[in-house]
Amino acid sequence: MKYYAIESEFGFDNMKMFDGSEPGPGFGQVLVKMKAASLNYRDLLIISGKYPVRSLPLIPFSDGAGEVVEIGEGVTRFKPGDRVVGIFFQKWLSGPIDAAKANSALGGALDGILAEFVVFHEDGLVAIPAHFSYEEAATLPCAAVTAWNGLTSGGITCGQSVLTMGSGGVSIFALQLAKAAGARVIATSGSDCKLERLIQMGASDGINYKAVPDWENRVIELTDGIGVDLVIEVGGAGTFAKSLRAVRLGGHISLIGVLTGASGDAGPTAAIRKSVRMQGIYVGSREMFEAVIRVMTLHRIKPVIDRVFAFDAVKEALHYMKSGSHIGKVVLSF
Numbered sequence: 001m002k003y004y005a006i007e008s009e010f011g012f013d014n015m016k017m018f019d020g021s022e023p024g025p026g027f028g029q030v031l032v033k034m035k036a037a038s039l040n041y042r043d044l045l046i047i048s049g050k051y052p053v054r055s056l057p058l059i060p061f062s063d064g065a066g067e068v069v070e071i072g073e074g075v076t077r078f079k080p081g082d083r084v085v086g087i088f089f090q091k092w093l094s095g096p097i098d099a100a101k102a103n104s105a106l107g108g109a110l111d112g113i114l115a116e117f118v119v120f121h122e123d124g125l126v127a128i129p130a131h132f133s134y135e136e137a138a139t140l141p142c143a144a145v146t147a148w149n150g151l152t153s154g155g156i157t158c159g160q161s162v163l164t165m166g167s168g169g170v171s172i173f174a175l176q177l178a179k180a181a182g183a184r185v186i187a188t189s190g191s192d193c194k195l196e197r198l199i200q201m202g203a204s205d206g207i208n209y210k211a212v213p214d215w216e217n218r219v220i221e222l223t224d225g226i227g228v229d230l231v232i233e234v235g236g237a238g239t240f241a242k243s244l245r246a247v248r249l250g251g252h253i254s255l256i257g258v259l260t261g262a263s264g265d266a267g268p269t270a271a272i273r274k275s276v277r278m279q280g281i282y283v284g285s286r287e288m289f290e291a292v293i294r295v296m297t298l299h300r301i302k303p304v305i306d307r308v309f310a311f312d313a314v315k316e317a318l319h320y321m322k323s324g325s326h327i328g329k330v331v332l333s334f
Contacts, residue, residue, distance in 0.1 A: 003115030004314060007057045010049030012315055015060065023119045025072035030122050032084060034066040035134035037113055037332045039321050040142045040169065041257065046108060047318065053108045062088050062106040064113030065128060065137040066334075075122045083128040085137045086113060087286045088145065090124035094287040102282070114314065116334060126289055129297050139303040139329040140292070142283055143169030144177075148292040149284040150232050150254035151177055154277075158182030160229040163219060163246055164203070165239060167194045167327040170256060172304050174232045175201055177292070180299045183230075186222055188215055197327055201304070219246040227251060244270040252277045304328030 001022045006015050025031045043061055045051035065085040068078050078084060089097075091104035106112045128137040147170050156162065162178040164171040164187045175185050179202040187203040189195045195206030205222050207215045220227055227248035233240060234257030243253055255278055271278060295301070306326040309317035311334045321330045 001116040002311070003059055004061075005057045005059050005114075006047060009056075010047060012047055012318060015047055015315070017312070020115075022117050025070055025075075025119050027072050028074045028121055028123075029072040029119050030068050030075060030078050030084070030125060031070040031072075032066040032086075032118050032120060032125070033069045034064050034113060034116060034118055034334050036066070036138040036334060037061050037064040038135075038138040038143075038169070039063075039317060039330045039332070041321075042142070043107065044318060044322055051108070054110075058107070059111040059114055060107045061112040061114040062086075062108070063138055063141040063143075064118065065134045066118070069117075071122075077122045078125065078127075083134070083137070084120075084125040085128055086118070086120055086141060087124050087126060087289055088141045088283040089285070090121060092285040093123055094285050097282065097285075101285075105283075116311075123286070126286060126293065129293060131297070131300070132303075135305060135308060135331045135333055136303045138331060139169060139305065141289065143329065144173045144292050144296070144303070145284040145289050146170050146256055146281055147173035147177055147232065148295075149288055150174060150256055150279075150281045151181070151230070152288075153279045153281065154230040154252035154254055156181050156183055156230060160184070161186065161223055163228045163231045163243070164188070164198075165232065165234050167191075167198060168234065169329045170234055171232060172198075172201065172328050175203060176301050176304075177295065180295060180301060186219055186228060194327055214242075216242040216246040223248070230254065232256060241270070244274065244276065247274065247276055250275045250277075252279070254279055254281050256281045305331050307331070308333050 068082040089104050092101035103109045161184045164174050178185050185203045186205045187198040188207045188209050190210045207218050209215045231243045231247050231253045233243045233255050306328045308331045
């Protein structure tokens with residue numbers, strides 16, 4: 001089988017395709033023929049050597065979907081022919097996260113899914129709903145679950161207001177899921193064209209942060225001087241201080257990404273004065289994954305896929321994602 005790996009040194013040019021033997025499932029394991037994968041910002045950081053992982057060599061990427069082709073002894077959850085998608089943390093099935101669960105992330109602590117065949121423990125998979133293609137299902141493990149966790153940890157309810165940032169996978173899933181919950185979504189982007197798309201998807205208002213550098217003030221204006229109930233904070237250090245100003249008294253900020261950097265000057269004073277609740281979000285459990293699939297099935301929410309690349313065009317896909325020109329998810333079809 002063919003697979004990609006980072007052998008001994010990080011960097012896009014050091015990730016190469018290899019030929020290897022097809023693996024076989026052991027007790028409780030399932031062999032999956034991979035059909036599709038999706039890219040996350042985390043993948044860019046890992047391949048560039050800017051994200052902590054286990055020692056090399058490493059097969060990258062966390063999000064992939066495929067067909068069960070063989071099961072090992074003791075498997076009861078799946079059978080050959082089933083369509084499945086892997087969960088991000090292979091050992092986080094339910095409940096709160098702990099060290100053991102956190103040390104089971106695909107494409108980081110464990111080898112990832114960028115291979116034609118991958119062995120999973122049966123617990124580390126969920127079934128793909130009939131109305132999702134393999135490409136659509138592959139977008140869900142990190143971005144959709146992260147968005148769901150970010151919204152539900154903030155206690156999202158009908159009639160609330162949510163601030164999303166940009167047009168990446170997490171932000172668009174947050175927009176779709178918040179709208180399904182009956183919330184108002186205010187979206188930011190540096191592109192008017194992207195803002196038009198976000199409004200078409202259901203955002204009530206769009207703010208171009210390049211044209212309006214003090215966009216947090218515009219958020220407050222749009223909410224009658226109150227601020228939003230919940231912020232899906234994917235920017236990191238460059239946006240966090242503005243998020244603190246844009247959120248209402250007693251509001252919630254779900255801390256998810258570091259797109260603008262990992263360190264900054266925002267101190268705790270503003271959060272204290274506004275009684276803001278903050279929750280770090282690192283994807284989620286299988287239980288959360290199954291919940292978001294139920295919601296997306298009920299509301300017929302479809303993932304937004306920007307472009308689909310072939311398996312042998314992984315580097316092209318990574319460079320495209322790095323350019324930031326995408327809206328939604330970038331996907332590989334095997």
